[in-house]
Amino acid sequence: xxxxxxxxxxxxxxxxxxxxxxxxxxxxxxxxxxxxxxxxxxxxxxxxxxxxxxxxxxxxxxxxxxxxxxxxxxxxxxxxxxxxxxxxxxxxxxxxxxxxxxxxxxxxxxxxxxxxxxxxxxxxxxxxxxxxxxxxxxxxxxxxxxxxxxxxxxxxxxxxxxxxxxxxxxxxxxxxxxxxxxxxxxxxxxxxxxxxxxxxxxxxxxxxxxxxxxxxxxxxxxxxxxxxxxxxxxxxxxxxxxxxxxxxxxxxxxxxxxxxxxxxxxxxxxxxxxxxxxxxxxxxxxxxxxxxxxxxxxxxxxxxxxxxxxxxxxxxxxxxxxxxxxxxxxxxxxxxxxxxxxxxxxxxxxxxxxxxxxxxxxxxxxxxxxxxxxxxxxxxxxxxxxxxxxxxxxxxxxxxxxxxxxxxxxxxxxxxxxxxxxxxxxxxxxxxxxxxxxxxxxxxxxxxxxxxxxxxxxxxxxxxxxxxxxxxxxxxxxxxxxxxxxxxxxxxxxxxxxxxxxxxxxxxxxxxxxxxxxxxxxxxxxxxxxxxxxxxxxxxxxxxxxxxxxxxxxxxxxxxxxxxxxxxxxxxx
Amino acid sequence: xxxxxxxxxxxxxxxxxxxxxxxxxxxxxxxxxxxxxxxxxxxxxxxxxxxxxxxxxxxxxxxxxxxxxxxxxxxxxxxxxxxxxxxxxxxxxxxxxxxxxxxxxxxxxxxxxxxxxxxxxxxxxxxxxxxxxxxxxxxxxxxxxxxxxxxxxxxxxxxxxxxxxxxxxxxxxxxxxxxxxxxxxxxxxxxxxxxxxxxxxxxxxxxxxxxxxxxxxxxxxxxxxxxxxxxxxxxxxxxxxxxxxxxxxxxxxxxxxxxxxxxxxxxxxxxxxxxxxxxxxxxxxxxxxxxxxxxxxxxxxxxxxxxxxxxxxxxxxxxxxxxxxxxxxxxxxxx
Ligand SMILES: Cc1cc2nc3c(=O)[nH]c(=O)nc-3n(C[C@H](O)[C@H](O)[C@H](O)COP(=O)(O)OP(=O)(O)OC[C@H]3O[C@@H](n4cnc5c(N)ncnc54)[C@H](O)[C@@H]3O)c2cc1C
Numbered sequence: 001x002x003x004x005x006x007x008x009x010x011x012x013x014x015x016x017x018x019x020x021x022x023x024x025x026x027x028x029x030x031x032x033x034x035x036x037x038x039x040x041x042x043x044x045x046x047x048x049x050x051x052x053x054x055x056x057x058x059x060x061x062x063x064x065x066x067x068x069x070x071x072x073x074x075x076x077x078x079x080x081x082x083x084x085x086x087x088x089x090x091x092x093x094x095x096x097x098x099x100x101x102x103x104x105x106x107x108x109x110x111x112x113x114x115x116x117x118x119x120x121x122x123x124x125x126x127x128x129x130x131x132x133x134x135x136x137x138x139x140x141x142x143x144x145x146x147x148x149x150x151x152x153x154x155x156x157x158x159x160x161x162x163x164x165x166x167x168x169x170x171x172x173x174x175x176x177x178x179x180x181x182x183x184x185x186x187x188x189x190x191x192x193x194x195x196x197x198x199x200x201x202x203x204x205x206x207x208x209x210x211x212x213x214x215x216x217x218x219x220x221x222x223x224x225x226x227x228x229x230x231x232x233x234x235x236x237x238x239x240x241x242x243x244x245x246x247x248x249x250x251x252x253x254x255x256x257x258x259x260x261x262x263x264x265x266x267x268x269x270x271x272x273x274x275x276x277x278x279x280x281x282x283x284x285x286x287x288x289x290x291x292x293x294x295x296x297x298x299x300x301x302x303x304x305x306x307x308x309x310x311x312x313x314x315x316x317x318x319x320x321x322x323x324x325x326x327x328x329x330x331x332x333x334x335x336x337x338x339x340x341x342x343x344x345x346x347x348x349x350x351x352x353x354x355x356x357x358x359x360x361x362x363x364x365x366x367x368x369x370x371x372x373x374x375x376x377x378x379x380x381x382x383x384x385x386x387x388x389x390x391x392x393x394x395x396x397x398x399x400x401x402x403x404x405x406x407x408x409x410x411x412x413x414x415x416x417x418x419x420x421x422x423x424x425x426x427x428x429x430x431x432x433x434x435x436x437x438x439x440x441x442x443x444x445x446x447x448x449x450x451x452x453x454x455x456x457x458x459x460x461x462x463x464x465x466x467x468x469x470x471x472x473x474x475x476x477x478x479x480x481x482x483x484x485x486x487x488x489x490x491x492x493x494x495x496x497x498x499x500x501x502x503x504x505x506x507x508x509x510x511x512x513x514x515x516x517x518x519x520x521x522x523x524x525x526x527x528x529x530x531x532x533x534x535x536x537x538x539x540x541x542x543x544x545x546x547x548x549x550x551x552x553x554x555x556x557x558x559x560x561x562x563x564x565x566x567x568x569x570x571x572x573x
Numbered sequence: 574x575x576x577x578x579x580x581x582x583x584x585x586x587x588x589x590x591x592x593x594x595x596x597x598x599x600x601x602x603x604x605x606x607x608x609x610x611x612x613x614x615x616x617x618x619x620x621x622x623x624x625x626x627x628x629x630x631x632x633x634x635x636x637x638x639x640x641x642x643x644x645x646x647x648x649x650x651x652x653x654x655x656x657x658x659x660x661x662x663x664x665x666x667x668x669x670x671x672x673x674x675x676x677x678x679x680x681x682x683x684x685x686x687x688x689x690x691x692x693x694x695x696x697x698x699x700x701x702x703x704x705x706x707x708x709x710x711x712x713x714x715x716x717x718x719x720x721x722x723x724x725x726x727x728x729x730x731x732x733x734x735x736x737x738x739x740x741x742x743x744x745x746x747x748x749x750x751x752x753x754x755x756x757x758x759x760x761x762x763x764x765x766x767x768x769x770x771x772x773x774x775x776x777x778x779x780x781x782x783x784x785x786x787x788x789x790x791x792x793x794x795x796x797x798x799x800x801x802x803x804x805x806x807x808x809x810x811x812x813x814x815x816x817x818x819x820x821x822x823x824x825x826x827x828x829x830x831x832x833x834x835x836x837x838x839x840x841x842x843x844x845x846x847x848x849x850x851x852x853x854x855x856x857x858x859x860x861x862x863x864x865x866x867x868x869x870x871x872x873x874x875x876x877x878x879x880x881x882x883x884x885x886x887x888x889x890x891x892x893x894x895x896x897x898x899x900x901x902x903x904x905x906x907x908x
Pocket of ligand 1 (some may be wrong): 096144183215216240389415422425428
């Protein structure tokens with residue numbers, strides 16, 4: 001348990017205080033290797049770590065004053081030379097808010113992004129998988145500062161990482177040590193404000209004025225600094241894949257709409273990348289994810305199409321089928337699944353020409369699109385080979401971003417500090433917010449001759465980020481909880497909530513944030529965080545509404561019967 | 574002279590963390606003065622005591638956290654005043670504010686654990702931190718030696734420390750571009766002597782920076798009643814209300830202050846040199862090329878200090894900083 005470890009850590013700090021004497025160079029456990037003094041050591045060459053290195057390198061005052069080294073265990077040269085044909089996309093895609101994109105532009109990194117491989121999201125369709133209550137967003141609704149930016153930009157993480165690495169090529173002051181693992185980190189003395197020694201597997205040791213943990217969810221830096229983190233697994237696995245589909249018809253407009261349906265098993269999202277390719281993030285129960293990943297890719301494609309279209313009850317049934325055959329070791333055949341689907345659609349009166357049919361594709365006919373075709377994503381015909389993968393989803397927030405005692409001179413950024421459910425597409429955006437804030441904090445410290453590793457100077461960073469991140473994180477967490485149930489009362493409140501609150505509401509605020517809407521000059525800078533506050537309180541109102549709904553539901557059930565309450569639900573569009 | 578040095582010795586010590594010693598030491602000191610010539614050494618028990626508390630200098634979450642938080646604001650004030658003057662005198666100058674201190678000779682009087690000295694050195698100033706407390710100097714030196722950019726052995730270090738009272742430096746020929754003395758004045762027994770010492774350690778045209786606490790009910794309330802008695806954030810006895818100096822008193826001092834000839838301490842300045850501050854005390858107006866006085870405001874929600882705007886006299890109620898410039902020509906042409 002990390003929590004108990006901290007207690008001892010804190011306690012130990014107190015003991016260290018007693019023995020405060022000038023014995024700085026009695027370095028505990030330094031191997032006989034060379035010790036290299038460095039101002040900033042960034043552990044982690046993920047997008048957050050690379051963005052930080054780029055930001056530090058593009059600031060003149062930092063460049064002139066600080067020696068910066070980034071360490072990553074992986075092979076960054078592979079990322080730098082990554083070169084995919086325009087017809088294929090990597091499966092790790094992120095949605096970047098306009099704010100994140102503006103930041104990357106400011107530091108000069110966006111210039112190196114292959115923009116042809118990115119896509120602006122112009123519309124969003126979000127709906128409740130059980131009640132089908134729906135909210136739509138349009139880039140035009142938002143007072144965007146930059147035209148043609150859309151609500152958000154989708155990009156492969158690799159495209160972004162490669163851009164950052166190319167940018168770093170022009171910043172020779174930043175040293176990159178890749179294929180180098182951090183094996184351990186120790187403090188160079190028992191003083192408060194000791195300097196961390198970062199021991200590398202190439203036998204050298206870096207002594208850092210400031211150590212930045214950008215080393216992802218399992219952050220070894222966080223462990224070293226004895227920073228406890230608090231969180232839980234969602235018992236959910238996110239399946240990612242690159243989807244191939246026909247282009248949208250002339251009447252439908254370009255492939256710039258992102259779709260997300262909240263199924264009780266978790267949300268499924270369709271993120272458009274190009275006219276004929278999109279990215280999938282399907283959060284679902286681990287057993288289902290395993291079964292879907294093991295199935296024939298065509299089966300997965302059919303299931304994806306169905307997951308955006310089929311009424312919840314039938315979807316539940318299909319899930320069951322997939323699980324059973326996986327458990328029995330029999331792989332379900334695409335044709336069997338199609339027959340099943342046909343039967344289901346017929347029973348729901350979904351005709352073969354309806355936008356809600358997953359089977360129109362079988363005919364392969366692309367004529368005039370069916371009515372409401374923009375309500376659902378294009379039908380997936382194929383899954384790009386080798387792109388199906390999955391990640392466990394969790395909520396995790398470090399108790400603090402600043403180490404103390406043994407962890408002095410240590411800060412966390414990105415997933416090392418916080419991990420959230422991807423339903424709002426915020427993870428990396430929060431990480432980039434951290435990076436921007438930390439770089440500002442370092443610049444400000446240098447401008448007054450401060451020690452960039454000192455607790456006082458770093459306080460500015462944690463003050464500007466902790467609460468802001470926490471607000472977004474808890475709003476996203478509450479949204480997840482609210483939508484991962486099919487309990488009647490909650491669904492009823494939810495469907496009412498989604499509609500009643502449509503104009504001003506919390507869910508909309510949250511989803512707009514998720515869309516990365518940029519409120520530009522119109523709103524004060526704190527707006528983005530306060531938007532999430534509105535979201536969080538809106539979700540709370542909704543949670544209270546469920547109590548009312550439960551009461552109403554009970555009354556209805558007892559007097560008129562369950563059918564009516566179902567009817568009330570079904571009459572809501 | 575000896576007595577001044579001695580006084581300074583004590584006074585500089587007294588701003589070290591163990592200020593609760595003040596009243597006790599005061600009695601001791603008075604006794605010592607009466608009993609004839611004295612020596613400049615410190616009682617070993619006191620060293621031990623200082624040492625223990627001095628190590629807290631760099632505990633950023635401890636008693637001195639407020640000093641750590643104040644430091645950037647002080648640096649900002651120092652940097653900006655010097656930069657502004659440099660720009661005015663040399664409009665073509667292309668340097669940026671953060672380069673303003675580069676290459677200047679700066680003396681930090683009563684450097685304590687070296688909070689300000691380290692920052693000055695990082696900004697490129699050739700910095701000498703002096704403190705009459707041996708243990709403070711030990712702490713400051715040890716702290717700097719852990720920092721590769723500051724440790725003397727590194728060769729590129731421009732930070733030095735000396736265990737000496739300011740007066741002894743007057744005996745040496747070296748004069749400084751900038752003299753800083755932070756939170757010393759309120760612990761000093763004879764502020765007038767102390768100020769003239771600082772003033773005369775400056776080169777003509779040099780900058781003097783002082784920070785201290787005003788003798789106002791607000792200051793009493795915040796620094797003694799709240800910080801010491803209620804919150805217990807600062808050791809009891811750290812501050813003595815009677816020693817607080819009002820901004821107006823400090824300004825008046827420099828309105829009357831004339832640099833003595835040849836930079837040598839003389840009792841009565843020649844009438845011909847101009848006072849450091851020429852604007853009359855009847856106005857709150859200060860000539861921007863002569864002096865500036867600013868309050869430091871604590872923003873509790875942000876847990877941060879900031880500099881009050883110019884002319885925010887209300888902000889001078891508590892902690893404040895003074896910048897005053899030594900006239901370039903100490904002697905006005907004979908009238
Ligand atoms: C399915 C899914 C969808 C997502 N969608 C979005 C989205 O739409 N928008 C969004 O903003 N975010 C999204 N996220 C979140 C986003 O992907 C993460 O927040 C982001 O990738 C984290 O980046 P990072 O640099 O902080 O950490 P990581 O990418 O985890 O990088 C950590 C790095 O540290 C290195 N490292 C670790 N240990 C060591 C060691 N001991 N020595 C040396 N190196 C080490 C690793 O090699 C790695 O390179 C999504 C996440 C998931 C799972």
